[in-house]
Amino acid sequence: MGGIAAGARLAPKRSRGLKDAIPFLLPSFVGFLVFTILPMVTLLFVSVTDWDGLRELTLFADPAGFMQEFFVGLANYRGIFFSSEFYQVLGNTLKYVVLYMPAMLILSMGVALVLSSKIRGTGVFRVLYYIPVLTSWVAGSLIWKWVLSPEYGVINNLLGLFGIRGPSWLQSPQWAMVGIVIASVWKDMGYFGLMLLSGLQGINRQYYEAAQIDGAGRLRQCFRITLPLLTPTLFFVLIISLINSFQLFPQVMIMTPDGGPSGSTMVMVERIYKYGFRYYEMGYASAFSWILFAILFVLTAIQMKFQNRWVNYDD
Missing domain, CATH: 1.10.3720.10 (MetI-like)
Structure with a gap:
C-alpha cells in the first residue's frame, strides 16, 4: 500500500514536470513539424504526380485541382523500378x-x-x-x-x-x-x-x-x-x-x-x-x-x- 501511495504522489509531479517542459519543447517540435514532416508529406503527394516544379504548386490551396491535373498514380515508382x-x-x-x-x-x-x-x-x-x-x-x-x-x-x-x-x-x-x-x-x-x-x-x-x-x-x-x-x-x-x-x-x-x-x-x-x-x-x-x-x-x-x-x- 505504501508503494501505491508513493506512486500516486509521484504522478502529479511527473505531469507537472511535463507541463513545465512543453513551452521549451514546443519551438523544436514546431520546427520539426514545419521543416521535416510537412516537406515529407508534400513529397509523398508530389511523387504520384508529373508536376515539373515550374508551374505553381497549388497542392495546399487547391489539392483536388492539383491532383486532377497532375496525378499519375504509381507511374513514377514503376518507371524507377523497371529502369x-x-x-x-x-x-x-x-x-x-x-x-x-x-x-x-x-x-x-x-x-x-x-x-x-x-x-x-x-x-x-x-x-x-x-x-x-x-x-x-x-x-x-x-x-x-x-x-x-x-x-x-x-x-x-x-x-x-x-x-x-x-x-x-x-x-x-x-x-x-x-x-x-x-x-x-x-x-x-x-x-x-x-x-x-x-x-x-x-x-x-x-x-x-x-x-x-x-x-x-x-x-x-x-x-x-x-x-x-x-x-x-x-x-x-x-x-x-x-x-x-x-x-x-x-x-x-x-x-x-x-x-x-x-x-x-x-x-x-x-x-x-x-x-x-x-x-x-x-x-x-x-x-x-x-x-x-x-x-x-x-x-x-x-x-x-x-x-x-x-x-x-x-x-
Missing part, C-alpha cells in the same frame, strides 16, 4: 558504402587511438585531424580533383617515384568511385575519430589496470576491453555514417559531373537533384526521394534489431 538506371545507381551507392565504411572506421579508430595516447603535441594533432571536417566540400572536392589528376596530381607523381603508373582516377570508370571514397574518408575521419575518442575516454581505466595485473597484453586488452566497451559508440557511428553514405552528393557533383565516366558515380541523391532541378521532373525526383527514405529506414531498422547481439551497454 536499368535505378539498379546501376543503387549498385554505385552500395559500392561506395562497401568501400567507404571499412576504410572510414579503421582510419577513424586509428585517429582516436593516436589522440587518446599520452604523446606530446596531441592537441596539435586534434586540430590537424579536424581541419578537413571544417573545410567546405566545394573547397575539399576541388583540392582532391587536383590531387587525383592523372598528369599533375600528387598521388600519381608519388606513385611515379616508385615506377608505378597511376590510374586516371576520376576519368576511369573503375577508379572514379575509389577517388570519391578517398576524398570522403579524408573529410570524415576526423569527425568520426573524435566520436570514437569520446568513447575511448569514457572507458573506466580500472579495467586496464586489472588486466595488466592479470598479465593481459595490449592486444588482449584491445579485444577484451576496448572493443566491447566501445560498441555503443561504434553502433552510433555505423548508423550515422551509413545514412551519410546514402546521401552522397557534393563530392560527386564537383569531382565527377554528370555521373562520372560511363555513369560510374551516379548515386541516389545525385539522381534526385538531376531529375528535380535539371530535367524538371519533380514528381519522379520525389519518388526517388521516398525510395531512398525507405531504403534508409529498412537498413536502420535492421541495425536497431540486431544491435543486442553485439552492442554492450554494460559499464
Whole structure:
C-alpha cells in the first residue's frame, strides 16, 4: 500500500514536470513539424504526380485541382523500378558504402587511438585531424580533383617515384568511385575519430589496470576491453555514417559531373537533384526521394534489431 501511495504522489509531479517542459519543447517540435514532416508529406503527394516544379504548386490551396491535373498514380515508382538506371545507381551507392565504411572506421579508430595516447603535441594533432571536417566540400572536392589528376596530381607523381603508373582516377570508370571514397574518408575521419575518442575516454581505466595485473597484453586488452566497451559508440557511428553514405552528393557533383565516366558515380541523391532541378521532373525526383527514405529506414531498422547481439551497454 505504501508503494501505491508513493506512486500516486509521484504522478502529479511527473505531469507537472511535463507541463513545465512543453513551452521549451514546443519551438523544436514546431520546427520539426514545419521543416521535416510537412516537406515529407508534400513529397509523398508530389511523387504520384508529373508536376515539373515550374508551374505553381497549388497542392495546399487547391489539392483536388492539383491532383486532377497532375496525378499519375504509381507511374513514377514503376518507371524507377523497371529502369536499368535505378539498379546501376543503387549498385554505385552500395559500392561506395562497401568501400567507404571499412576504410572510414579503421582510419577513424586509428585517429582516436593516436589522440587518446599520452604523446606530446596531441592537441596539435586534434586540430590537424579536424581541419578537413571544417573545410567546405566545394573547397575539399576541388583540392582532391587536383590531387587525383592523372598528369599533375600528387598521388600519381608519388606513385611515379616508385615506377608505378597511376590510374586516371576520376576519368576511369573503375577508379572514379575509389577517388570519391578517398576524398570522403579524408573529410570524415576526423569527425568520426573524435566520436570514437569520446568513447575511448569514457572507458573506466580500472579495467586496464586489472588486466595488466592479470598479465593481459595490449592486444588482449584491445579485444577484451576496448572493443566491447566501445560498441555503443561504434553502433552510433555505423548508423550515422551509413545514412551519410546514402546521401552522397557534393563530392560527386564537383569531382565527377554528370555521373562520372560511363555513369560510374551516379548515386541516389545525385539522381534526385538531376531529375528535380535539371530535367524538371519533380514528381519522379520525389519518388526517388521516398525510395531512398525507405531504403534508409529498412537498413536502420535492421541495425536497431540486431544491435543486442553485439552492442554492450554494460559499464
